[in-house]
Amino acid sequence: MTEFDPPRLLAYTWGPSTLRFELEPDGDSCRLVFTDTLPREETAKNAAGWEVCLASLEARLAGEEPPETDWSNLHAHYAGRFGVDPEVGRRAMREYSDSAG
Numbered sequence: 001m002t003e004f005d006p007p008r009l010l011a012y013t014w015g016p017s018t019l020r021f022e023l024e025p026d027g028d029s030c031r032l033v034f035t036d037t038l039p040r041e042e043t044a045k046n047a048a049g050w051e052v053c054l055a056s057l058e059a060r061l062a063g064e065e066p067p068e069t070d071w072s073n074l075h076a077h078y079a080g081r082f083g084v085d086p087e088v089g090r091r092a093m094r095e096y097s098d099s100a101g
Contacts, residue, residue: 016042043082045089048074 003011056066079086
């Protein structure tokens, strides 16, 4: 953990990433500002993963079921957008799948 100021801020390292979650007042609710500082080659993998996770969080907070998402398609989109080798994310997903069972 690198920063902790409840209930406003939480930051920590996770592998090569530094994750920062900040809550800011926004009228009667709040806004989540999320930052993932990471090596460039990890950007497509993490962007796709966080899009899936944050869409799920948004749905759950609204009392809804999370949307169906295709990480592989999101990952390919981000790899092209960021100009990074998609094999880094594919390899990580294969390793995750192998370890999960």
